[in-house]
Amino acid sequence: HFKHKNILDFENRPFSTLEEMESSMIKAWNDVVGKNDEVIMLGDFCFGTHNDWINILDRLKGKISLVKGNHDSSKVVSRVINEGLIHEYHPLGTILKVEKHILNLSHYPMQIGNRPRNWSIHGHIHSYNGIYPNMINVGVDNDFMKSKRPFGTPISLDELVLELNELLPVVEGLFQRERGIII
Numbered sequence: 001h002f003k004h005k006n007i008l009d010f011e012n013r014p015f016s017t018l019e020e021m022e023s024s025m026i027k028a029w030n031d032v033v034g035k036n037d038e039v040i041m042l043g044d045f046c047f048g049t050h051n052d053w054i055n056i057l058d059r060l061k062g063k064i065s066l067v068k069g070n071h072d073s074s075k076v077v078s079r080v081i082n083e084g085l086i087h088e089y090h091p092l093g094t095i096l097k098v099e100k101h102i103l104n105l106s107h108y109p110m111q112i113g114n115r116p117r118n119w120s121i122h123g124h125i126h127s128y129n130g131i132y133p134n135m136i137n138v139g140v141d142n143d144f145m146k147s148k149r150p151f152g153t154p155i156s157l158d159e160l161v162l163e164l165n166e167l168l169p170v171v172e173g174l175f176q177r178e179r180g181i182i183i
Contacts, residue, residue, distance in 0.1 A: 001071070002056045003048030011126050011141040014151060025140070025152030026059050032153055033062040038087065039154060040094070042123040042138065043069020043107030050076050054085065063087035067094065069107040069124065098157060101164055109135050114174040119164060134171045136163070
């Protein structure tokens with residue numbers, strides 16, 4: 001939510017001004033992302049104009065793939081894509097398979113039920129959690145993200161897989177209970 005002043009109050013973000021928030025988030029991003037690292041941004045990147053997008057993108061390290069969020073202007077996104085400033089673009093989402101996990105990456109949470117090794121990785125709902133334990137909100141306002149890193153720091157794929165492996169027994173247990181399987 002770059003260029004979204006009201007988000008400071010909506011989510012009680014720890015900043016006094018929009019400029020302070022943006023500067024802090026860009027620093028947090030660049031502290032962990034290298035020039036050639038691939039980053040998948042799960043939407044609601046920027047509320048601003050084309051020039052605002054350019055200003056932010058020019059300051060961020062990495063090759064950014066964008067999953068479009070509901071607040072990402074289609075017109076601006078099209079321009080940014082045509083100018084080659086986005087590495088990849090996904091209007092709805094994408095799927096990654098990592099260490100026997102299926103990661104459904106989208107802006108919106110997906111209710112796929114308790115499916116072991118099948119995860120909804122999303123943003124959109126800010127400080128809220130999904131209804132199933134395999135719905136992982138990686139938005140910067142969620143406690144899952146805020147408790148583990150400085151505000152605005154992206155989670156690496158390795159860190160995410162460690163979290164998924166820790167949550168896997170919970171998801172498997174619910175899956176088995178729902179099906180009446182007793183171990």
